[in-house]
Amino acid sequence: MPTVSASAVQLADSAWTDASIKLGNSVGAIAGFLGILLLIFFAAGRAGGRFTRPLAIAVMLGPAALLLVVGLVVPLVRTVYLSFSNDDSTRSVGGANYGWALTTDSIHQVLWNTLLWLVIAPLVATGLGLLLALLVDRMRGQAVYKSLLFMPMAISLVGASIIWKFVYDARDPAQPQIGLLSQIAISLGWHHPPNWILSHPLNNFLLMVVMVWVQTGFAMVVLSAAIKAIPDEITEAARLDGARGFRLFRHVTVPMIRTTLVVVLTTVMITTLKAFDIVRTMTGGNFGTQVLANEMYSQSFVQFNVGRGSALAVILFLAVTPLVAYNIVQLRKEREHR
Amino acid sequence: MPPVKAARKAFSNPIASLLMIVVTVLWTIPTLGLLVTSIRPKQDVATTGWWEFFAHPDATLANYHTVLFEGGFGVSGGLLPYLVNSLAISVPATVFPLVLAAMAAYALAWVKFRGSDVLFFVIFALQVVPLQMALIPLLQLFSGGAHLGSVTIVPSFDLSGTYAPVWLAHTMFALPLAIFLLHNFIAQLPRDLMEAAVVDGASHFKIFRSIVLPLCTPALASFAIFQFLWVWNDLLVALTFAGGTPEVAPMTVRLAQLTGSFGGRWELLTAGAFLSLIVPLIVFFALQRYFVRGLLAGSVKG
Numbered sequence: 001m002p003t004v005s006a007s008a009v010q011l012a013d014s015a016w017t018d019a020s021i022k023l024g025n026s027v028g029a030i031a032g033f034l035g036i037l038l039l040i041f042f043a044a045g046r047a048g049g050r051f052t053r054p055l056a057i058a059v060m061l062g063p064a065a066l067l068l069v070v071g072l073v074v075p076l077v078r079t080v081y082l083s084f085s086n087d088d089s090t091r092s093v094g095g096a097n098y099g100w101a102l103t104t105d106s107i108h109q110v111l112w113n114t115l116l117w118l119v120i121a122p123l124v125a126t127g128l129g130l131l132l133a134l135l136v137d138r139m140r141g142q143a144v145y146k147s148l149l150f151m152p153m154a155i156s157l158v159g160a161s162i163i164w165k166f167v168y169d170a171r172d173p174a175q176p177q178i179g180l181l182s183q184i185a186i187s188l189g190w191h192h193p194p195n196w197i198l199s200h201p202l203n204n205f206l207l208m209v210v211m212v213w214v215q216t217g218f219a220m221v222v223l224s225a226a227i228k229a230i231p232d233e234i235t236e237a238a239r240l241d242g243a244r245g246f247r248l249f250r251h252v253t254v255p256m257i258r259t260t261l262v263v264v265l266t267t268v269m270i271t272t273l274k275a276f277d278i279v280r281t282m283t284g285g286n287f288g289t290q291v292l293a294n295e296m297y298s299q300s301f302v303q304f305n306v307g308r309g310s311a312l313a314v315i316l317f318l319a320v321t322p323l324v325a326y327n328i329v330q331l332r333k334e335r336e337h338r
Numbered sequence: 339m340p341p342v343k344a345a346r347k348a349f350s351n352p353i354a355s356l357l358m359i360v361v362t363v364l365w366t367i368p369t370l371g372l373l374v375t376s377i378r379p380k381q382d383v384a385t386t387g388w389w390e391f392f393a394h395p396d397a398t399l400a401n402y403h404t405v406l407f408e409g410g411f412g413v414s415g416g417l418l419p420y421l422v423n424s425l426a427i428s429v430p431a432t433v434f435p436l437v438l439a440a441m442a443a444y445a446l447a448w449v450k451f452r453g454s455d456v457l458f459f460v461i462f463a464l465q466v467v468p469l470q471m472a473l474i475p476l477l478q479l480f481s482g483g484a485h486l487g488s489v490t491i492v493p494s495f496d497l498s499g500t501y502a503p504v505w506l507a508h509t510m511f512a513l514p515l516a517i518f519l520l521h522n523f524i525a526q527l528p529r530d531l532m533e534a535a536v537v538d539g540a541s542h543f544k545i546f547r548s549i550v551l552p553l554c555t556p557a558l559a560s561f562a563i564f565q566f567l568w569v570w571n572d573l574l575v576a577l578t579f580a581g582g583t584p585e586v587a588p589m590t591v592r593l594a595q596l597t598g599s600f601g602g603r604w605e606l607l608t609a610g611a612f613l614s615l616i617v618p619l620i621v622f623f624a625l626q627r628y629f630v631r632g633l634l635a636g637s638v639k640g
Contacts, residue, residue: 015407015416015418015419015422018419018422019418019419019422022422022423022426023422023425023426025426025501026425026426026427026429026430026501027429029430029501029505030429030430030433030434033430033433033434033437034433034437037437041543041547044541044543045541045543045544052541052542053449053451053542056445056449056541056542056543057445057449057451059441059543060441060442060444060445060449060542060546061441061442061445061446063438063441063442064438064439064441064442064513064517065442067438067506067509067510067513068461068464068510068513068514070476070479070510071472071476071506071507071509071510071511071513072464072467072472072510072511072514073464074475075471075472075473075474075475075476076467076471076472078474078475079471079472079474079475082474082475132358132361135354135357135358136354136358139354139355139358144362145358145362147623147626148362148365148366149361149362149365150626150630151365151366151369151619151622151623152365152369153567153622154567154615154618154619154621154622155369155571155615155618155619156570156571156572156573156589156590156614156615156618157571157573158571158573158590158593158594158597158611158614159571159590159593159611159614159615161597162372162593162597162607162608162610162611163368163369163371163372163611164368165597166368166371166372166375166604166607166608167368167371169604176385176386176387177387178383178384178385178386178387178388178604179387180367180368180371180387180388180389183387183389213365213368216365217365221630225630270465270466273468274574276573276574277573277574277590277594280573280594281573281593281594281597281598282597284598293468293470293574296470297470297574297577300473300474301578306474309474310471310474312470313468313470313471313474314471316468316470316471317467317468317471320466320468321466323466324463324465324466327462327466328459328462328463331459331462332459
């Protein structure tokens with residue numbers, strides 16, 4: 001045993017050296033970045049006269065604008081362009097990539113799965129979050145419940161996937177089970193529970209459970225804050241008018257928190273677009289669980305068909321566009337009220 | 339306490355409390371299973387369910403030692419370098435967008451110019467561009483530079499094997515949300531204060547440094563937590579821009595690889611997963627209050 005631990009210590013030593021170099025680089029990068037900014041600020045602050053305003057705008061807005069153009073706007077345009085090109089983007093193929101996406105059976109399944117994800121996961125997470133927010137309202141010790149329910153939000157989707165993959169682990173029913181779900185199923189008298197992850201179409205919903213598990217706490221915390229922000233007088237007045245229970249909820253609570261509900265739904269939906277992490281970690285997109293985000297990744301980076309990958313990315317973008325439009329309309333309305 | 343409120347309290351509690359407890363327990367059990375499994379000996383994990391631990395407690399830290407320093411998945415090298423990479427990626431990728439977004443948000447809110455409102459909406463809209471769309475063009479830019487015909491506009495940077503592409507990508511992708519949230523906060527600063535500073539002859543840079551930044555600390559803190567968690571937990575950006583090597587790749591990438599190829603070694607996989615959770619969980623529980631306040635700033639009025 002002494003030899004083993006000695007080599008482990010040696011390995012650990014080199015690992016620490018490596019770590020200090022890497023972290024040193026990071027700290028250096030931050031120091032350099034802040035240093036350059038300070039220099040620019042100092043120099044630009046000296047300049048006076050009629051250049052002050054334009055200079056301030058250029059210096060303060062310039063870097064962010066440049067990064068946004070390079071990082072999002074140009075890629076957006078370029079991806080649309082690439083989606084009309086062949087696999088290594090050497091010539092144009094017209095709409096062939098879109099034709100492929102819309103007529104291939106395996107892609108049909110991917111589109112269908114993505115749609116299911118985008119509808120079911122956000123609705124369930126938001127609905128459950130709303131229910132829990134109503135339940136937790138006015139309870140004692142609610143901070144504890146909120147923290148524990150909110151906790152999965154801090155966990156990476158990869159980590160969450162490993163947690164749930166373990167819950168869904170299945171073995172020959174005659175053997176002792178190590179997966180919680182199988183054990184519960186057997187304890188309840190189901191002698192031959194299926195291999196959960198492999199059972200299509202059930203597996204799609206089991207993967208969505210992970211997303212719901214992660215997002216419900218977030219929805220609850222935000223909605224709970226919105227419910228608390230409803231003035232007491234309004235609730236009291238409605239009660240005096242005879243509104244109770246569900247009617248109170250339907251006609252007073254929901255309208256008062258409508259904006260927040262939409263924001264939560266949107267946020268969860270945008271996160272759901274990243275179902276990528278979950279699908280990739282739990283099934284690798286096999287057994288009929290593939291989603292657009294993951295298929296797009298494999299087309300571009302595994303099969304090296306950039307044209308098809310780009311077309312899928314554009315389809316994904318078109319799927320969320322109505323959401324953006326709706327949010328901007330809402331935002332403008334709110335601004336006009338100010 | 340007024341009688342109405344007292345009565346309401348008395349009635350609404352028992353069933354709600356019970357339901358809440360049941361749901362909270364349900365929500366916590368999967369994570370508990372992960373933690374318990376990670377400290378059980380290999381043999382136990384392979385043969386019995388983790389809940390047996392409470393009947394026959396037998397704990398060890400060997401799994402953690404193995405995943406950190408030895409690898410143990412039939413691959414050489416432990417997770418330690420990846421853990422370091424996660425940290426080395428997350429901290430700069432939090433600071434860069436935070437500073438740049440605060441500057442931009444200030445300019446949009448207080449140095450009004452023609453089109454600044456439109457610009458604000460455009461930035462807000464960019465929030466929903468799926469990252470997948472930006473990956474390929476950005477990767478091509480980082481590796482090959484930008485060319486218009488035969489004219490090179492941007493030379494190719496040789497950044498592969500460094501953190502720079504990952505930092506840059508995270509910074510770019512974080513800006514829309516960061517600018518949106520910080521703008522909401524900065525725009526609400528008292529107008530009198532800002533005008534008084536201008537009258538005193540302070541430049542925009544001075545106002546930004548000595549008035550805006552100190553007053554915005556709560557908003558900056560909450561966004562910093564949010565961004566840190568997001569970067570630490572990210573898989574897609576890291577997978578695309580960092581590759582899978584111990585030089586640059588973070589924990590999430592390595593864990594995703596290991597789940598794919600060595601899914602059966604639960605004692606190691608759970609220890610690895612718990613290592614990747616521990617930093618965000620500490621950050622989350624320590625700073626939860628600010629984090630929640632920051633999330634609410636953008637979504638709850640009043």
